[in-house]
Amino acid sequence: xxxxxxxxxxIVVNHSxxxxxxxxxxxxxxxxxxxxxxxxxxVQISSFSRILYETGVRKFKIVGGEPTLRQDLPxxxxxxxxxxxxxxxxxxxxxxxxxSLSDVYKEAGIDRVNVSLFSLNPEFFRENVGPTSLMNRxxxxxxxAASLGILGKINHVxxxxxxxxxxxxxxxxxxxxVNVLNRIPSLSSRDGMPIxxxxxxxxxxxxxxxREEGDPYSLPVKVMKLEGGGEIEVKxxxxxxxxxxxxxxxxxxxxxxxxxxxxxxxxPIGKLQPCIVREDNSFDLASNPSVxxxxxxxxxx
Numbered sequence: 628x629x630x631x632x633x634x635x636x637x638i639v640v641n642h643s644x645x646x647x648x649x650x651x652x653x654x655x656x657x658x659x660x661x662x663x664x665x666x667x668x669x670v671q672i673s674s675f676s677r678i679l680y681e682t683g684v685r686k687f688k689i690v691g692g693e694p695t696l697r698q699d700l701p702x703x704x705x706x707x708x709x710x711x712x713x714x715x716x717x718x719x720x721x722x723x724x725x726x727s728l729s730d731v732y733k734e735a736g737i738d739r740v741n742v743s744l745f746s747l748n749p750e751f752f753r754e755n756v757g758p759t760s761l762m763n764r765x766x767x768x769x770x771x772a773a774s775l776g777i778l779g780k781i782n783h784v785x786x787x788x789x790x791x792x793x794x795x796x797x798x799x800x801x802x803x804x805v806n807v808l809n810r811i812p813s814l815s816s817r818d819g820m821p822i823x824x825x826x827x828x829x830x831x832x833x834x835x836x837x838r839e840e841g842d843p844y845s846l847p848v849k850v851m852k853l854e855g856g857g858e859i860e861v862k863x864x865x866x867x868x869x870x871x872x873x874x875x876x877x878x879x880x881x882x883x884x885x886x887x888x889x890x891x892x893x894x895p896i897g898k899l900q901p902c903i904v905r906e907d908n909s910f911d912l913a914s915n916p917s918v919x920x921x922x923x924x925x926x927x928x
Contacts, residue, residue, distance in 0.1 A: 634871070634901070635686035635715075635844040636679050637892045640703060641666055646693040648721050648757040650745060652784050652810045656690060656892055657903030666895045667913075669699050673706030674916065675893055680710050681918045682925060684891075686844035689718040692895075695728055701735040708736030715844065717741065717779060723761045725768025729775050739779035741806070742769050746786065747793045766797075773801055780804040780860065785825055799857035804850075806860045811885040811903075819885055822863055829859060845889045846871075862887025872901060872928050880904050901928060 642663040643655035667675070676687060687707055694700055707716055715738060722742035725732075732740070742765065746752045749759040756762070772778040783794050783805050791807065798805045807829065809820040826849075833854040840850045840860075846869060851859040867875060867884025875881050884904050892900045897913030899921070900906065910924040 633683040633685070633844070634889045634891050635688060636676065636684050637688050637690050637890050638672060638676060638703075638707075639690055639692065639892055639894050640672065640694050640697055640700070641692035642895055643692050645696060646691060646721070647696060647723060648693070648761060650743075650784075651755050654811060654903050656894075657900060657906065658894060664896060666697075667893070667897055669702040669706050671897065671913070672703050672893070673710065675897065675912050676707055677710050678912070678916060678918050678921050679891070679893075680714070682922055685711075686715040687717075688890075689716075690892075691719075693721055693723070694718055695720050695724040700728075701731050704732060704735035704737055719743065719782065720768075721761075722765040722768035722772075724764070726764060726771045729768070729771045729777060733775050733777050737777060739777050740772050741779045741782055742772065743782045743784075744769070744794055744797070745784055746790050747797060748790065751786075751790065769801070769803075773803065778803055780806050782806045782808060784808045784810055785820065785828065788828065788831070795853070795857055795859070799853075799855075804858040804860055806848075806862075808862070808887075809885070811887075822861075822865060822885065822887070826861065826863060829861065832859075846887060848887075874901075874908060874928050878905070899924065 639656050643653060643658065644663050716736060717739045718737060719741050744765060745756050749762065752762045753759050769778060781798050781803055785791060785807055795805055809822050809825040811819045829851065834851050835854045836852045838850050839847050841847050846862065846864045849861045849863040864887060866886045866889055867881040871889045886903060893912065894900055899910040899912050901908060
């Protein structure tokens with residue numbers, strides 16, 4: 628990895644197969660070929676994350692699976708916050724448990740939560756995501772997080788313009804940005820929507836202005852301000868083409884690497900994994916828990 632670059636850290640606290648939803652387009656953080664097993668403890672997560680902090684990482688994002696299904700998540704958040712009161716600490720969640728737990732997470736030190744909202748159509752939700760009762764809980768969770776000031780943005784995997792319109796209306800009423808995502812390839816599926824195709828779809832919206840917004844921890848995003856209010860964020864660059872990792876230069880699958888972020892992952896079993904389309908370049912952090920060994924790994928990545 629280029630020495631002046633620091634990816635952010637996605638901490639996968641539980642396996643996707645333990646999620647309470649079954650989103651058909653889930654990339655499972657690149658772990659489709661692994662089976663659920665013993666998960667890292669809060670102490671291990673804090674210890675391993677501190678090692679990454681010592682290498683220069685300053686942005687930490689809790690992901691899953693569904694993170695809120697871990698009963699000890701407040702302990703995990705608190706342990707991460709103790710590393711540095713100023714580090715960027717967020718979470719991606721399906722929102723189904725936020726209505727009752729947002730207060731606890733805020734108290735534990737979370738800066739913000741990004742909530743996945745795939746549809747407000749009960750039939751579509753039931754067929755592609757989960758029971759409609761969960762959809763109602765997601766809406767309630769979004770509203771609770773917003774009321775506490777910890778709602779970051781709504782994540783929406785693009786399906787069609789009608790579904791997007793419903794989500795945009797919902798978000799505009801709550802003054803929250805929508806991060807529109809294209810479906811990307813993963814270990815289990817090479818299917819996806821090219822970012823160029825998504826941008827063509829979004830160009831048909833009534834756009835007032837477009838700007839690029841930098842992210843010191845990842846890749847820039849394109850932000851579209853809509854007429855009548857509301858904002859869309861799009862990850863318009865692809866890590867495979869940007870070649871942020873030195874290993875991208877010779878990677879045999881970089882043409883299908885469509886992720887729009889610059890990140891490392893700590894998996895639930897303690898491995899560092901940079902990619903979701905390959906697994907042969909991971910690092911066993913659980914067996915080599917030292918700053919020096921991680922630095923050596925990152926220098927060769």
